[in-house]
Amino acid sequence: MKFFAEINIMPLKEILDPQGKAVTSSMKNxxxxxxxxxxIGKHITLEVEAPSETIAKDKVDQACKKLLANPIMESYKFELHLISNAELILSQ
Amino acid sequence: MKFFAEINIMPLKEILDPQGKAVTSSMKNxxxxxxxxxxIGKHITLEVEAPSETIAKDKVDQACKKLLANPIMESYKFELHLISNAELILSQ
Incomplete structure (x- = not known):
């Protein structure tokens, strides 16, 4: 089974976001x-091949923890959805 | 009325995403x-003060076009939701 994941990674609320602050002040101009x-954070999409949704979730969670997000400065959340055969054909 | 917007900005499908490619190959290791x-794209959240949802949408759209997204290389989409007074109090 193939799943599509959408991950949002954001700087923690307690942490200053200088890029966001700069953009906020540019809005005035x-x-x-x-x-x-x-x-401002990151939006990451990916595809994961796994025998079940639980395993797919675990894989994405590992990817976030090991590589995509920095848990000291960022929080992440993600959504998974099954890619149907029809969608696979369309995307080829 | 105060609205909360969540914006996703992604590199266009036709465009190579070198950062994404690098991350994909790191997954093997x-x-x-x-x-x-x-x-890999950007996830941006912001608050917008507007008299109606239509005007808020227009403001966010302008912000995306003028500053946040580069329409030659990126596509964007966003969702808006009204921030209730309860949420405003909680976030203070």
Whole structure:
């Protein structure tokens, strides 16, 4: 079974996000001062081959812990969905 | 009214994603060879103050077009939700 995962990795709330702060202040110059509290993280998509959803979840979790996210500065969450055969054919 | 927006910005499918490719090959060294087709983009959250959802959507769309996304290389999509007073109090 093939699963598609969408992972969001964000800087922890307690941690300053200088890139987000810079973008927030740039909004004023673009006449978009209604926009505030910009925070910037990563959005990662991937495909994982696994015999069950539980195993697929575990694989994605390992990937986040070992490589994608830095747990000291970032939090992550992800969603998985099964890729149907129809979608596989379409994406080829 | 205050809205919370979650924006995903991804490299276009036609465009090579060298960071994603590098991460995909690193997965093998971590014994996670089941993980493939990693693509890396940005996840941005922000708050926008607007009199209606339509205006809030327009503001976020402008922010994406003018500053956050590069339309030549990236596509974006976003979701908005109204922040209730209860959530505002909790986040203070």
């Amino acid at each position: 673009l006449d978009l001062q209604e926009i505030q509290h910009v925070r | 971590l014994d996670l060879q089941e993980i493939q087709h990693v693509r």
